[in-house]
Amino acid sequence: xxxxxxxxxxxxxxxxxxxxxxxxxxxxxxxxxxxxxxxxxxxxxxxxxxxxxxxxxxxxxxxxxxxxxxxxxxxxxxxxxxxxxxxxxxxxxxxxxxxxxxxxxxxxxxxxxxxxxxxxxxxxxxxxxxxxxxxxxxxxxxxxxxxxxxxxxxxxxxxxxxxxxxxxxxxxxxxxxxxxxxxxxxxxxxxxxxxxxxxxxxxxxxxxxxxxxxxxxxxxxxxxxxxxxxxxxxxxxxxxxxxxxxxxxxxxxxxxxxxxxxxxxxxxxxxxxxxxxxxxxxxxxxxxxxxxxxxxxxxxxxxxxxxxxxxxxxxxxxxxxxxxxxxxxxxxxxxxxxxxxxxxxxxxxxxxxxxxxxxxxxxxxxxxxxxxxxxxxxxxxxxxxxxxxxxxxxxxxxxxxxxxxxxxx
Numbered sequence: 001x002x003x004x005x006x007x008x009x010x011x012x013x014x015x016x017x018x019x020x021x022x023x024x025x026x027x028x029x030x031x032x033x034x035x036x037x038x039x040x041x042x043x044x045x046x047x048x049x050x051x052x053x054x055x056x057x058x059x060x061x062x063x064x065x066x067x068x069x070x071x072x073x074x075x076x077x078x079x080x081x082x083x084x085x086x087x088x089x090x091x092x093x094x095x096x097x098x099x100x101x102x103x104x105x106x107x108x109x110x111x112x113x114x115x116x117x118x119x120x121x122x123x124x125x126x127x128x129x130x131x132x133x134x135x136x137x138x139x140x141x142x143x144x145x146x147x148x149x150x151x152x153x154x155x156x157x158x159x160x161x162x163x164x165x166x167x168x169x170x171x172x173x174x175x176x177x178x179x180x181x182x183x184x185x186x187x188x189x190x191x192x193x194x195x196x197x198x199x200x201x202x203x204x205x206x207x208x209x210x211x212x213x214x215x216x217x218x219x220x221x222x223x224x225x226x227x228x229x230x231x232x233x234x235x236x237x238x239x240x241x242x243x244x245x246x247x248x249x250x251x252x253x254x255x256x257x258x259x260x261x262x263x264x265x266x267x268x269x270x271x272x273x274x275x276x277x278x279x280x281x282x283x284x285x286x287x288x289x290x291x292x293x294x295x296x297x298x299x300x301x302x303x304x305x306x307x308x309x310x311x312x313x314x315x316x317x318x319x320x321x322x323x324x325x326x327x328x329x330x331x332x333x334x335x336x337x338x339x340x341x342x343x344x345x346x347x348x349x350x351x352x353x354x355x356x357x358x359x360x361x362x363x364x365x366x367x368x369x370x371x372x373x374x375x376x377x378x379x380x381x382x383x384x385x386x387x388x389x390x391x392x393x394x395x396x397x398x399x400x401x402x403x404x405x406x407x408x409x
Contacts, residue, residue: 002016003053003149004172004176005050005053005071005171005175006053006057008175008176008178009054009057009058009170009179010174011179011182011183012074012075012175012182012407013027013074013365014178015182015183016074016182018174019188025063025307026061026062027058027061027062027074028061028062029058029059029062030055030056030057030058030059030061031059032056032086033052033056036055036056036084039084039085039088040084040088042088042092043088043091044121045096045121045144045146046146046187048142048151048171049152050146050170050172051123051125051142051171054081054125054171059082059083059084059085060080060081060082060087061074061080061082061083062083062085062190063355064379069306073086073228074186075126075174075178076166076177076178076181076234077364079126079128079140079155080126080127081125081126081127081128081140082124082125082126082127087123087125089123090124090264091121091122091124091305092122094302095313097148111222111228112149112220112221112222112224112227113221113224113227116217116220116221116227118143119147120143120144120145121143121144121146122141122142122143122144123141123144124139124140124141125140125141125143125153125349126139126141126153126155127139127389128140128155129139131213137206138155138156138157138158138165139155139156140153140154140155140156140265140317141153141154141155141156142209148212148216150169150209150212150213150216151170152167152168152169152170152210152213153167153168153171153174153219154166154167154230155167156195160169162226162229163229163330164230164233166208167207167233167234168203168206168207168210169207169208169209169210169213170209173207173209176204177202177203177205177207180202180205180206181199182379184198184202186199186202186394202236202367204226204237206212206224207314208238210234210238211238211240212235213231213234214231214234214235214238214240214243214362215240215243217230217231218243218246218247219242219243219246221287221343222250223250223251223253223254223287223370224255224344225286225287228287228290228314229285232290233343234286235247235294236284236294236297239294239297240297241300243297243298244295244298244300244302245302247291247294247295247298247304248295248302248303249288250291251291251292251306251307251310254291254316255309255310255315255316257307257403258313258315258316258319259315259372260276265373272298273300283322283326286320287326287364288316288319288320288322288323289320289322289323289326290326291310292307292310292323292326292327292329292330293326293329293330295307295330295332296326296330296331296334297321297330297333298330299333299334300334301334301336303330303334303340304331304336304338304339305333305377306340307327307330307331307334307339308327308331308339308342310323310324310327311324311327311328311331311339311342311343311346312342312379321351321353321354322353324346324349324351325328325353325354325357327358328343328346328354328357328358328361329360331343331356331361331365332360332361332362332363332364333364333367335364335366336365337367339361339365340362340365340367340370341368341369343358343362343370343374344358344362344369344370346358347359347362347374347376347377352380352382352384352385355377355380355382355385356382356384356385356388357386358388358393359374359377359385359388359391360388360391360392361394362374362392363388363391363393363394363395363396364395366396368396368397368400368403370392370396371393371396371403371406371407372406374392374393374396375389375393375408376384377389378390378393378408378409390409393407393409
């Protein structure tokens with residue numbers, strides 16, 4: 001019986017053969033299991049069974065030299081996979097990973113993220129072509145965590161930071177996703193970029209195990225901008241309430257960290273898949289704005305005290321002014337009346353974005369104590385704040401009709 005992985009690979013091959021047949025000739029014949037065992041004998045870990053299956057199907061695409069392997073496109077828009085002997089060669093070349101990281105990268109990482117990297121093995125299986133002549137560095141790696149039996153595939157761009165391009169919960173999930181997207185016309189070169197919603201629906205269908213990957217990092221580590229970059233898509237997509245307490249702790253620790261004069265977040269990267277889905281989601285990418293935003297969306301009222309703290313902390317605001325806006329909106333989403341007085345106070349803030357967010361949030365909470373302050377906000381010198389106050393008062397009247405007599409419109 002053909003496995004899910006082999007079936008998905010055959011479906012991908014069938015689509016490529018029909019629509020991009022010129023790529024087929026670069027795929028190399030599959031390897032026997034004995035040959036695979038001989039090639040990987042020097043690896044210091046057990047190769048996952050699905051990697052055996054992948055290389056028994058085909059041994060990657062033919063490597064032609066300095067053109068970024070551009071002869072072997074097969075997966076998605078610009079990806080293929082290396083012959084196994086190339087994968088092993090590259091891995092062994094970087095076998096002294098710990099020394100390399102200590103000398104070059106770990107000063108950028110939090111200690112917890114460093115420890116996480118130490119317990120995984122990274123196999124450089126996938127590669128990309130030079131797409132539209134953009135000279136940037138991309139990689140596609142299998143992250144092997146034998147302790148957790150979770151081996152996600154993560155695609156990165158290292159242009160202007162360490163950014164995440166795409167992520168799958170396993171090689172099998174990746175191939176099932178790509179096969180179905182091909183068959184639905186989502187990866188046709190003429191429709192590329194037009195069907196993110198459909199693509200994301202298929203992605204969710206096969207990659208729900210990534211919520212465990214995100215939960216492990218969030219629950220076992222202290223806050224880190226880079227760890228956040230590697231988990232934000234799953235946190236946003238799946239909104240797992242199990243992570244709420246850990247996210248509260250992250251935000252608590254982040255606010256406290258900013259009280260130290262020499263503190264700064266230690267790295268910047270974004271999830272480009274989330275950005276392509278909707279550029280307006282940019283607030284998610286920085287910890288100062290993403291943590292309040294996500295806590296509001298999770299809807300757990302345990303978040304209220306720390307969100308009020310984020311709203312009121314001036315050092316946190318100076319680090320990222322939009323942190324206050326996101327905290328105000330999150331409190332509005334939670335609709336907890338403990339936030340009413342802090343939000344009323346925010347209506348006097350010097351920054352119009354803060355005042356506008358406060359007015360909106362008060363309209364969501366619908367606490368009658370906000371009526372008089374919102375009436376005063378109708379005289380604000382900013383048109384958008386006045387409009388937000390007007391809309392908030394309309395919501396208050398619908399909730400408490402007795403307020404109608406004092407509303408001046």
